[in-house]
Amino acid sequence: MRILYRGPLASCNYDCPYCPFAKRRDPPERLRADRAALLRFVAWVRDESAAVARAPVEVLFTPWGEGLTRSWYREALVELSRMPHVGRAAIQTNLSARLGWVAAADPAKLALWCTYHPGQTSLERFLAACATLHRHGIRHSVGIVGLPEHLGDATALRTSLPPEVYLWVNAADGHAYTAAEEAAWTMIDPLFGFSVRPHESLGRDCRTGDDVVSVLGDGTVRRCHFVPEPLGNLYDGSWTARRGARPCPNVTCDCHIGYVHLRTLPLYDVFAGGVLERIPHQRPLWSVPAAALAATAAGPGR
Numbered sequence: 428m429r430i431l432y433r434g435p436l437a438s439c440n441y442d443c444p445y446c447p448f449a450k451r452r453d454p455p456e457r458l459r460a461d462r463a464a465l466l467r468f469v470a471w472v473r474d475e476s477a478a479v480a481r482a483p484v485e486v487l488f489t490p491w492g493e494g495l496t497r498s499w500y501r502e503a504l505v506e507l508s509r510m511p512h513v514g515r516a517a518i519q520t521n522l523s524a525r526l527g528w529v530a531a532a533d534p535a536k537l538a539l540w541c542t543y544h545p546g547q548t549s550l551e552r553f554l555a556a557c558a559t560l561h562r563h564g565i566r567h568s569v570g571i572v573g574l575p576e577h578l579g580d581a582t583a584l585r586t587s588l589p590p591e592v593y594l595w596v597n598a599a600d601g602h603a604y605t606a607a608e609e610a611a612w613t614m615i616d617p618l619f620g621f622s623v624r625p626h627e628s629l630g631r632d633c634r635t636g637d638d639v640v641s642v643l644g645d646g647t648v649r650r651c652h653f654v655p656e657p658l659g660n661l662y663d664g665s666w667t668a669r670r671g672a673r674p675c676p677n678v679t680c681d682c683h684i685g686y687v688h689l690r691t692l693p694l695y696d697v698f699a700g701g702v703l704e705r706i707p708h709q710r711p712l713w714s715v716p717a718a719a720l721a722a723t724a725a726g727p728g729r
Contacts, residue, residue: 429485429703431467431652432682434644436461439492441521441547443572451492462499464644469503470630471661473510485515486705487540489652489684494523502528504668510535517704522556523548526563534564538704541569545580554587561589568705570595573612573619574602585615590711598622618707621694625679637672639688653677653685687703 432693438453453461460530472484486507494500500518505528507516531580539560542551549558555704560567569588571581573596596603596616604612604623633642634656636650645647648658648666654676659666687694687702699708 428483429487429639431487431489431499431639432465433491433641433652434461434464434468435489436494436497439521440496440676441544443544444549453492458497461644462497465503467646467662468642468644469506470508472513477644480581483512484557485703486513487515487684488518489587491683493521493523495497495516495522495632496518497709502570504537504727507530509534513702521547526559527557529563532565534566538706539568539634540564540704543565543569543571543580543584545571545577545707550587552582553584557592558605562590564708566701568593568595568631568701570597570616570705572597572599573604573622574599575608578611581615583586583611591715593705593707593710595683595705596622598624598681618697621692622683625681626686626689626692627678628675628689629678629684630674633673633675634672634688634695637670640670651685651688653680653682663693700721 435457436453438451439456463476472486486496488504490499490500495518501524507513509532513536514534515538516536517540519540519542519546521543522539526632541557541560543550555569557567557569561603569584569592571577571584571594573581581594581596587596587688595617596612596619600617609619612623616622625704633651635654639651641649641652642661646661646663648661650658650673656676658669675689680689683705686692686697687705695702697707698705701707
Protein backbone atom coordinates (compact mmCIF):
# COMPACT_ATOMS: atom_id res chain seq x y z
CA MET A 428 0.00 0.00 0.00
CA ARG A 429 1.52 3.29 -1.12
CA ILE A 430 0.21 6.51 0.41
CA LEU A 431 0.88 10.01 -0.89
CA TYR A 432 0.21 12.36 2.02
CA ARG A 433 -0.33 16.12 1.69
CA GLY A 434 -1.28 18.22 4.70
CA PRO A 435 -2.26 21.91 4.96
CA LEU A 436 1.37 23.14 4.78
CA ALA A 437 1.82 25.55 1.86
CA SER A 438 4.82 27.66 2.87
CA CYS A 439 8.24 27.56 1.26
CA ASN A 440 11.53 29.28 1.94
CA TYR A 441 12.38 29.53 -1.76
CA ASP A 442 11.23 32.08 -4.32
CA CYS A 443 11.14 30.06 -7.56
CA PRO A 444 9.36 32.09 -10.28
CA TYR A 445 7.65 28.95 -11.64
CA CYS A 446 6.05 27.99 -8.31
CA PRO A 447 2.81 29.48 -6.89
CA PHE A 448 3.96 28.72 -3.33
CA ALA A 449 7.24 30.65 -3.56
CA LYS A 450 8.10 32.56 -0.39
CA ARG A 451 4.65 31.89 0.99
CA ARG A 452 4.29 32.04 4.76
CA ASP A 453 1.75 29.99 6.64
CA PRO A 454 0.12 31.71 9.61
CA PRO A 455 0.67 30.08 13.01
CA GLU A 456 -2.78 28.50 13.03
CA ARG A 457 -2.12 26.72 9.72
CA LEU A 458 1.21 25.43 10.98
CA ARG A 459 -0.46 24.11 14.13
CA ALA A 460 -3.15 22.45 12.02
CA ASP A 461 -0.53 20.91 9.75
CA ARG A 462 1.42 19.52 12.71
CA ALA A 463 -1.70 18.08 14.32
CA ALA A 464 -2.80 16.50 11.05
CA LEU A 465 0.60 14.92 10.47
CA LEU A 466 0.77 13.53 14.01
CA ARG A 467 -2.67 12.01 13.52
CA PHE A 468 -1.59 10.39 10.28
CA VAL A 469 1.58 8.94 11.81
CA ALA A 470 -0.49 7.57 14.70
CA TRP A 471 -2.76 5.85 12.16
CA VAL A 472 0.22 4.23 10.48
CA ARG A 473 1.62 3.24 13.87
CA ASP A 474 -1.56 1.45 14.97
CA GLU A 475 -0.64 -2.21 15.06
CA SER A 476 -4.15 -3.62 14.79
CA ALA A 477 -4.73 -1.80 11.52
CA ALA A 478 -1.15 -2.39 10.39
CA VAL A 479 -1.68 -6.14 10.25
CA ALA A 480 -4.36 -5.70 7.60
CA ARG A 481 -2.50 -3.25 5.39
CA ALA A 482 1.19 -4.07 5.82
CA PRO A 483 3.52 -3.25 4.29
CA VAL A 484 3.00 0.51 3.93
CA GLU A 485 5.06 3.01 1.96
CA VAL A 486 4.61 6.75 2.51
CA LEU A 487 5.60 9.72 0.38
CA PHE A 488 5.06 13.23 1.74
CA THR A 489 4.25 15.64 -1.12
CA PRO A 490 3.77 19.00 0.63
CA TRP A 491 2.95 22.09 -1.38
CA GLY A 492 5.67 23.84 0.59
CA GLU A 493 8.97 22.74 2.10
CA GLY A 494 8.40 20.17 4.83
CA LEU A 495 11.90 19.52 6.15
CA THR A 496 12.19 23.04 7.57
CA ARG A 497 9.48 21.90 10.01
CA SER A 498 10.51 19.64 12.90
CA TRP A 499 7.36 17.54 12.76
CA TYR A 500 8.14 16.28 9.25
CA ARG A 501 11.66 15.33 10.25
CA GLU A 502 10.40 13.54 13.35
CA ALA A 503 7.65 11.79 11.38
CA LEU A 504 10.11 10.47 8.82
CA VAL A 505 12.40 9.11 11.51
CA GLU A 506 9.52 7.42 13.33
CA LEU A 507 7.98 5.98 10.18
CA SER A 508 11.33 4.61 9.06
CA ARG A 509 11.62 2.74 12.36
CA MET A 510 8.21 1.05 12.11
CA PRO A 511 8.56 -2.63 11.15
CA HIS A 512 5.59 -2.60 8.76
CA VAL A 513 6.72 0.56 6.89
CA GLY A 514 8.79 -0.26 3.85
CA ARG A 515 9.59 3.31 2.79
CA ALA A 516 9.30 6.79 4.30
CA ALA A 517 10.03 9.48 1.72
CA ILE A 518 9.51 13.18 1.09
CA GLN A 519 9.87 15.69 -1.74
CA THR A 520 12.26 18.44 -0.64
CA ASN A 521 14.45 21.29 -1.86
CA LEU A 522 17.16 19.96 0.49
CA SER A 523 17.70 23.35 2.13
CA ALA A 524 17.20 22.23 5.74
CA ARG A 525 19.88 20.83 8.01
CA LEU A 526 20.27 17.08 7.70
CA GLY A 527 21.72 15.95 11.02
CA TRP A 528 18.39 14.29 11.86
CA VAL A 529 18.82 11.60 9.19
CA ALA A 530 21.30 9.82 11.47
CA ALA A 531 18.38 8.77 13.68
CA ALA A 532 16.41 7.21 10.80
CA ASP A 533 16.66 3.73 9.33
CA PRO A 534 18.77 4.28 6.19
CA ALA A 535 17.21 1.22 4.57
CA LYS A 536 13.80 2.89 4.63
CA LEU A 537 14.28 6.66 4.55
CA ALA A 538 14.45 8.22 1.09
CA LEU A 539 14.51 11.78 -0.24
CA TRP A 540 13.28 13.13 -3.58
CA CYS A 541 15.46 16.23 -3.91
CA THR A 542 15.01 19.15 -6.30
CA TYR A 543 17.78 21.59 -7.18
CA HIS A 544 16.51 25.12 -7.82
CA PRO A 545 19.18 27.31 -9.49
CA GLY A 546 19.08 30.86 -8.23
CA GLN A 547 17.79 29.77 -4.83
CA THR A 548 20.92 28.03 -3.61
CA SER A 549 24.43 27.43 -4.89
CA LEU A 550 25.43 24.22 -6.62
CA GLU A 551 28.16 23.75 -4.02
CA ARG A 552 25.71 23.94 -1.13
CA PHE A 553 23.26 21.57 -2.81
CA LEU A 554 26.02 19.06 -3.58
CA ALA A 555 27.22 19.27 0.02
CA ALA A 556 23.73 18.30 1.19
CA CYS A 557 23.70 15.38 -1.25
CA ALA A 558 27.09 14.31 0.08
CA THR A 559 25.65 14.29 3.61
CA LEU A 560 22.87 11.96 2.47
CA HIS A 561 25.42 9.72 0.77
CA ARG A 562 27.57 9.64 3.89
CA HIS A 563 24.62 8.44 5.96
CA GLY A 564 23.57 5.90 3.35
CA ILE A 565 20.23 7.64 2.63
CA ARG A 566 18.58 6.79 -0.68
CA HIS A 567 17.92 9.87 -2.76
CA SER A 568 17.21 11.04 -6.27
CA VAL A 569 18.04 14.51 -7.53
CA GLY A 570 16.18 16.57 -10.09
CA ILE A 571 15.67 19.91 -11.77
CA VAL A 572 12.98 21.69 -13.75
CA GLY A 573 13.85 21.61 -17.45
CA LEU A 574 13.74 25.32 -18.21
CA PRO A 575 16.06 26.47 -21.03
CA GLU A 576 18.02 28.67 -18.64
CA HIS A 577 18.63 25.67 -16.36
CA LEU A 578 20.43 23.54 -18.96
CA GLY A 579 23.90 24.67 -17.95
CA ASP A 580 23.11 24.16 -14.26
CA ALA A 581 21.72 20.70 -14.97
CA THR A 582 24.84 19.77 -16.90
CA ALA A 583 27.06 20.92 -14.05
CA LEU A 584 24.90 19.00 -11.58
CA ARG A 585 25.08 15.79 -13.62
CA THR A 586 28.85 15.93 -13.99
CA SER A 587 29.29 16.71 -10.27
CA LEU A 588 27.03 13.99 -8.83
CA PRO A 589 28.25 10.43 -8.34
CA PRO A 590 27.33 8.40 -11.44
CA GLU A 591 25.01 6.13 -9.47
CA VAL A 592 22.75 9.03 -8.40
CA TYR A 593 19.82 9.43 -10.76
CA LEU A 594 19.23 12.98 -12.02
CA TRP A 595 15.67 13.40 -13.26
CA VAL A 596 14.36 16.34 -15.27
CA ASN A 597 10.77 17.58 -15.04
CA ALA A 598 9.45 19.18 -18.21
CA ALA A 599 8.62 22.82 -17.49
CA ASP A 600 4.92 23.65 -17.49
CA GLY A 601 3.90 25.55 -20.59
CA HIS A 602 7.20 25.05 -22.41
CA ALA A 603 7.11 23.36 -25.83
CA TYR A 604 10.37 21.51 -26.45
CA THR A 605 11.97 21.34 -29.87
CA ALA A 606 13.49 18.04 -30.93
CA ALA A 607 16.96 19.44 -30.26
CA GLU A 608 15.99 20.64 -26.80
CA GLU A 609 14.43 17.30 -25.93
CA ALA A 610 17.57 15.53 -27.11
CA ALA A 611 19.76 17.79 -24.95
CA TRP A 612 17.70 17.14 -21.84
CA THR A 613 17.56 13.41 -22.59
CA MET A 614 21.35 13.31 -22.48
CA ILE A 615 21.03 14.35 -18.85
CA ASP A 616 17.95 12.28 -18.02
CA PRO A 617 17.38 9.26 -20.29
CA LEU A 618 13.80 9.07 -18.95
CA PHE A 619 12.97 12.68 -19.88
CA GLY A 620 10.72 11.41 -22.67
CA PHE A 621 8.19 10.28 -20.08
CA SER A 622 7.95 13.82 -18.68
CA VAL A 623 8.11 15.91 -21.83
CA ARG A 624 4.54 15.20 -23.04
CA PRO A 625 1.29 14.31 -21.24
CA HIS A 626 0.19 10.69 -21.19
CA GLU A 627 -3.25 9.70 -22.40
CA SER A 628 -5.00 8.35 -19.33
CA LEU A 629 -8.77 8.50 -19.87
CA GLY A 630 -10.15 5.02 -19.32
CA ARG A 631 -6.67 3.59 -18.79
CA ASP A 632 -5.86 1.12 -16.05
CA CYS A 633 -4.13 2.76 -13.08
CA ARG A 634 -2.98 1.54 -9.68
CA THR A 635 -4.32 4.62 -7.91
CA GLY A 636 -7.38 3.98 -5.80
CA ASP A 637 -6.23 0.42 -5.20
CA ASP A 638 -2.54 -0.06 -4.38
CA VAL A 639 -1.93 3.71 -4.22
CA VAL A 640 -4.01 6.43 -2.58
CA SER A 641 -3.73 10.13 -1.80
CA VAL A 642 -4.48 11.33 1.74
CA LEU A 643 -5.17 14.93 2.77
CA GLY A 644 -4.58 16.40 6.19
CA ASP A 645 -8.19 15.92 7.31
CA GLY A 646 -8.05 12.26 6.34
CA THR A 647 -9.86 12.61 3.01
CA VAL A 648 -8.76 9.76 0.77
CA ARG A 649 -8.63 10.24 -2.99
CA ARG A 650 -7.39 7.85 -5.60
CA CYS A 651 -4.64 10.36 -6.47
CA HIS A 652 -3.79 14.04 -6.10
CA PHE A 653 -5.28 14.80 -9.51
CA VAL A 654 -8.72 13.24 -9.11
CA PRO A 655 -10.72 15.35 -6.61
CA GLU A 656 -13.51 12.84 -6.03
CA PRO A 657 -13.13 11.43 -2.48
CA LEU A 658 -13.19 7.73 -1.75
CA GLY A 659 -13.97 8.34 1.90
CA ASN A 660 -12.02 9.10 5.05
CA LEU A 661 -8.90 7.38 6.32
CA TYR A 662 -9.79 7.61 9.99
CA ASP A 663 -13.33 6.25 9.94
CA GLY A 664 -12.45 3.55 7.43
CA SER A 665 -15.12 4.66 4.97
CA TRP A 666 -12.60 4.77 2.10
CA THR A 667 -12.09 1.01 2.12
CA ALA A 668 -15.56 0.33 0.69
CA ARG A 669 -14.59 2.20 -2.48
CA ARG A 670 -11.03 0.97 -2.70
CA GLY A 671 -10.29 -0.88 -5.89
CA ALA A 672 -9.00 -0.66 -9.43
CA ARG A 673 -10.91 1.59 -11.81
CA PRO A 674 -10.10 3.42 -15.05
CA CYS A 675 -8.68 6.93 -14.89
CA PRO A 676 -11.30 9.70 -15.35
CA ASN A 677 -8.80 12.31 -16.57
CA VAL A 678 -8.01 12.88 -20.24
CA THR A 679 -4.26 13.10 -19.65
CA CYS A 680 -1.74 12.78 -16.82
CA ASP A 681 1.37 14.95 -16.91
CA CYS A 682 2.89 14.71 -13.43
CA HIS A 683 5.32 11.96 -12.45
CA ILE A 684 3.60 11.21 -9.14
CA GLY A 685 0.48 10.48 -11.18
CA TYR A 686 1.54 8.78 -14.41
CA VAL A 687 4.15 6.57 -12.75
CA HIS A 688 1.21 4.48 -11.49
CA LEU A 689 -0.40 3.93 -14.91
CA ARG A 690 -0.34 0.23 -15.76
CA THR A 691 -0.10 1.18 -19.44
CA LEU A 692 3.43 2.51 -18.81
CA PRO A 693 6.48 0.40 -17.85
CA LEU A 694 7.57 2.66 -15.00
CA TYR A 695 6.96 0.21 -12.15
CA ASP A 696 9.59 -2.00 -13.77
CA VAL A 697 11.90 0.95 -14.40
CA PHE A 698 11.58 2.20 -10.80
CA ALA A 699 11.17 -1.19 -9.10
CA GLY A 700 12.11 -0.77 -5.45
CA GLY A 701 12.17 3.03 -5.74
CA VAL A 702 8.80 4.13 -7.09
CA LEU A 703 8.08 6.69 -4.37
CA GLU A 704 11.53 8.25 -4.25
CA ARG A 705 11.94 8.16 -8.06
CA ILE A 706 15.03 5.96 -8.11
CA PRO A 707 15.38 3.59 -11.08
CA HIS A 708 16.02 -0.07 -10.45
CA GLN A 709 19.08 -0.18 -12.69
CA ARG A 710 21.65 2.57 -12.35
CA PRO A 711 23.33 4.30 -13.97
CA LEU A 712 20.98 4.72 -16.91
CA TRP A 713 23.38 6.99 -18.77
CA SER A 714 26.72 6.56 -20.48
CA VAL A 715 27.21 10.03 -21.94
CA PRO A 716 30.82 11.28 -21.72
CA ALA A 717 31.31 14.41 -19.65
CA ALA A 718 32.63 16.26 -22.70
CA ALA A 719 29.44 15.53 -24.63
CA LEU A 720 27.37 16.73 -21.70
CA ALA A 721 29.39 19.92 -21.44
CA ALA A 722 28.69 20.64 -25.09
CA THR A 723 24.95 20.72 -24.37
CA ALA A 724 25.39 23.58 -21.91
CA ALA A 725 25.97 25.97 -24.81
CA GLY A 726 22.55 25.12 -26.15
CA PRO A 727 21.24 22.64 -28.74
CA GLY A 728 22.75 22.94 -32.17
CA ARG A 729 25.63 25.22 -31.13
